[in-house]
Amino acid sequence: MAKETASKKLKLFNTQESPILPFFLLLLISISLMSYDHRYNINYNIKQYISALNAPIKFIINTPSTITENLKIYLSNQEALHKKIKSQRNEINLLRLNAQKLQSLENENTNLRKILQIKEIVKKEIIIAEIVLPNQINGIPQVIINKGAKDNIKPGTAVMNSQGLIGQVTQVNNNSSKITPTTSNQFAVSAISNKGSINGIISGTGGPFLEIKQLPAYESLAIGDYFLTSGLGGIYPRGIKIGKVTKIIPTNNSQFNRITITPFSSPLSFSEVMLIRNISDN
Amino acid sequence: MITKKNNLPQNWFKFLVIILVTMLLTQINLPFLNDIRLIPDYFIALIISAIIVGFKNINIFIVFVLGILIDMFIGELIGQYAITFLIIYISNYVLHKFFVFTSPSQVIFLYFILLEIGFLVMGTTSISYLLQNNDIYIIFYKNIMTIPICFVYKFIFEKISN
Numbered sequence: 328m329a330k331e332t333a334s335k336k337l338k339l340f341n342t343q344e345s346p347i348l349p350f351f352l353l354l355l356i357s358i359s360l361m362s363y364d365h366r367y368n369i370n371y372n373i374k375q376y377i378s379a380l381n382a383p384i385k386f387i388i389n390t391p392s393t394i395t396e397n398l399k400i401y402l403s404n405q406e407a408l409h410k411k412i413k414s415q416r417n418e419i420n421l422l423r424l425n426a427q428k429l430q431s432l433e434n435e436n437t438n439l440r441k442i443l444q445i446k447e448i449v450k451k452e453i454i455i456a457e458i459v460l461p462n463q464i465n466g467i468p469q470v471i472i473n474k475g476a477k478d479n480i481k482p483g484t485a486v487m488n489s490q491g492l493i494g495q496v497t498q499v500n501n502n503s504s505k506i507t508p509t510t511s512n513q514f515a516v517s518a519i520s521n522k523g524s525i526n527g528i529i530s531g532t533g534g535p536f537l538e539i540k541q542l543p544a545y546e547s548l549a550i551g552d553y554f555l556t557s558g559l560g561g562i563y564p565r566g567i568k569i570g571k572v573t574k575i576i577p578t579n580n581s582q583f584n585r586i587t588i589t590p591f592s593s594p595l596s597f598s599e600v601m602l603i604r605n606i607s608d609n
Numbered sequence: 610m611i612t613k614k615n616n617l618p619q620n621w622f623k624f625l626v627i628i629l630v631t632m633l634l635t636q637i638n639l640p641f642l643n644d645i646r647l648i649p650d651y652f653i654a655l656i657i658s659a660i661i662v663g664f665k666n667i668n669i670f671i672v673f674v675l676g677i678l679i680d681m682f683i684g685e686l687i688g689q690y691a692i693t694f695l696i697i698y699i700s701n702y703v704l705h706k707f708f709v710f711t712s713p714s715q716v717i718f719l720y721f722i723l724l725e726i727g728f729l730v731m732g733t734t735s736i737s738y739l740l741q742n743n744d745i746y747i748i749f750y751k752n753i754m755t756i757p758i759c760f761v762y763k764f765i766f767e768k769i770s771n
Contacts, residue, residue: 346668346669346698346699346702347699349669349670350669350695350698350699353669353670353673353691353695354692354695354696356673356688356691357673357676357688357691357692357695358688358692359688360677360687360688360691361686361687361688361689361692361734361738363687364686364687364688365686365738369687370680370681370684370685370686370687373681373687374681374682377681377682380682381682384629384632384633384636385636387633388633388636388637460636461636461637461638462638462645463636463638463645463646463648464635464636464683465635465636465648465650465651465652465683465684466645466646466647466648466649466650466742466747466751467646467685467741467742468645468646468741511741512739512741512743513739513741533741533742533743533744534744
């Protein structure tokens with residue numbers, strides 16, 4: 328038995344070509360490719376070119392949710408729809424009233440800025456987009472919307488929903504765009520506390536929370552306070568809600584605390600988002 | 610031998626179908642899994658099973674090209690899957706030089722070693738190049754989730770190869 332196994336399976340004396348040399352060659356190519364991609368981001372350009380090849384897979388993934396949505400509309404009864412329309416009309420009226428107030432405040436603000444000779448605020452345009460699946464690729468969370476270069480979307484555009492900031496557009500294809508959510512470890516935004524006294528950079532952690540890595544311990548921040556975008560940098564308009572302080576953790580350096588923030592909005596719990604674009608970008 | 614050679618194109622077609630289905634699986638959420646970051650790494654499971662089962666004597670160049678293609682479609686960094694697959698392939702080659710894996714328990718052990726090597730390379734490259742999902746705990750849990758998938762692919766490849 329021992330002899331049979333050895334002659335069958337032992338590969339020490341086989342005549343196959345050794346893959347060691349090609350291995351080192353291909354290893355070098357792989358490392359060079361990784362370094363080149365890390366530096367020049369070629370993956371982004373390649374993904375744009377081959378996005379059409381990936382379209383059938385996206386279609387298959389989105390089909391069940393599209394069918395469910397259509398079925399919901401088809402099966403909903405008339406009375407429920409009437410009720411919904413009525414409540415939405417009331418909501419629209421209230422929002423119109425608020426919009427009128429805001430308009431008068433905006434005019435007043437513009438006049439005051441002129442008097443005080445302060446630079447005018449850049450006007451923003453809001454575009455509504457729908458979130459499409461997949462919401463992850465190989466375990467990496469991602470948000471894809473159904474608006475792209477055809478709709479004049481550009482990388483860097485801020486994205487929010489009715490609850491707060493969602494992230495930023497980082498990759499634009501013809502008919503879709505990829506958003507880097509606030510929770511990504513590649514995201515950071517300048518923020519200001521709701522009391523207006525604390526400024527800081529909020530960054531994603533890769534997990535479900537956001538954080539301010541080092542905030543001076545003397546700052547009077549309490550659990551339950553929340554942060555808004557500060558408007559510095561010009562990408563995000565001032566005043567979009569980001570998240571609520573849930574933990575204040577002392578660091579090794581007694582002069583600083585680490586702040587954990589729970590974001591107000593999760594892109595996965597909404598089907599629609601708003602893109603905020605500077606009108607001067609057109 | 611002759612009959613096997615005649616089946617070759619058909620088997621490669623089946624292999625292509627498996628890759629396409631795997632690509633679909635990587636973009637589908639698993640039920641009852643709250644954290645989408647814990648989705649198993651289907652492609653590592655696929656390549657380990659293909660190498661161990663010896664699917665059509667899959668060689669190092671095919672492994673490399675497959676890795677590059679996966680990087681282009683679903684990867685974060687061009688070359689990450691390629692390097693992972695290469696190291697898995699060469700580890701399998703070196704292990705077979707020194708050890709004989711005959712009984713099922715030995716083969717399971719080989720699966721486990723190659724899986725750990727694969728995730729070690731993925732984790733190291735993710736941390737080095739500051740990619741997303743570079744959390745060591747996530748990589749560990751992903752690793753556990755991938756183990757059963759390996760055996761599903763093993764079963765599929767054995768069925769195709771016979």
